[in-house]
Amino acid sequence: MSWLLSILFILIYTYNTVPPYYYFIFGILALLFFSVSDRVAFFFYITFVLVTVFYFLFLAFKDDWQPSQQAMAIGLHFVFLLHLFSLYSLSKYMYQVSSENRMLTTRIEELEDYVLEDEVLTRREFEKRSESVLSNMRRRNETGFYLKVSLIGLKRTVRKNVLLTLAGMMHTTFRKDYDLVGQYDDTTIVVLVQNTNEQGLEVVMGRLDKLTAERLEENALKQIRWTIKKIDGDKVLDETAVVK
Template sequence: MKRNSTLWIVVALMLIFLLTITYLPLERAVINYIMIFAYILVLLSVNSSKSFIALLVMVLGYGFALTFYCYKAGFTGGIQAQFVVLHLFLTASLLLLWILFYHVKRLIKKVNVLEAQVQNLEKYEDVPNLLSENEFVSQAQLLITGTKRRNESSYLLKVQSTHQNETSKSTLYTATKICLEMLRNNYDLVTRYEDQMLLIFLQNTDESGAQVVINRMKEKLKIEFSTSAVSIQSTPIDTLESAFEDFNVRMNEA
């Protein structure tokens, strides 16, 4: 429906342009073309609300200018009608241009949002078994309910790059692959949280078990990184919310 409306706007603009060429003398219509071109530059430079104000100023100013010109020149009858049509054509052209650019800008904004969503999904395609943030929270909460019922303990690990620059993403990517290779599939959970850190849910383990995992991770990370590029923290899980608070991380609702 929106595509059809945009197409009709383009058709209407072309029709107005053809009528202007057919009905009005070029020497009088040329000012319309100049103002339309100037308004296109305005549409490309400012947002929709400001461009609409510019439309009102141009239409009203042009109307007063034509009225004053006709009055001073003493035009009557058919010549005045030409100037009225000139003003109507310009008003319709500018209004249709504003509507067209408004639709185009909204379309571009939607496309950008969709591209961002696609990129967000693609982050997980290259690393198997890496959960999204919502999946991690949802599955971890289910596992916590089961471990409490069985009187078992669980730990949450936070793996974060010590770099605060462009290399942090590549460091985190490498750490993600290493962690997934050594953790228990279909048992432990891993997510890349807000693209800044890894969160790892260790099911049915105590402090010593969590420390064993941390030590193994550090050994494997040392092979990839010559310096201490990654920090690893751990905290016992009473509730997932409290564990996130221990790491000063905001928990997204599942």
């Protein structure tokens, strides 16, 4: 507020002294500060300082300014530069805040791709990666399996803990850098196993059954519903990548 009052007073005081295009250049620079990067804004500011200094020197020699005129020009020039520098500082601060917000947004999006410390994927990331995996499987004519685990039969009080525990065990049991394990929603875990036949899946499921028997209660195990679907290399994406 004080800045606005100050610049308004200067405009009124210098209205009949300073040519209008000075104000126009000042306004253009002010807008540029808030529309370009910090370095570019600083470049414009330094350029403006140097150009105006030499321009006023030229006018002083050309028109043979008196000491009083020189003092007024120096004072007005300093005041204008001071206000312009305050705008530059504000634009720099806003640019830094904007950059930090973009970095935080990117980081949050990266973190949102995982719902657990075990790097279990979210629904969005699972579907995105599944498209690439299934495309490669079709091209190489590979087989795989699509697993869907439903916990809808469990009580709400225990569902979340069972889901987190089971998802973590599945991520540990399946190939971490090869197979995809995701939390599709609050009651569903999905797994995409690529380049695996029935014997390979049977081995993995055997290890998983052992872990679930050790860490989950028998009553909870009875309420878990498993759906296993084989994926052939010639399957289309919509048939295998989306939970119906």
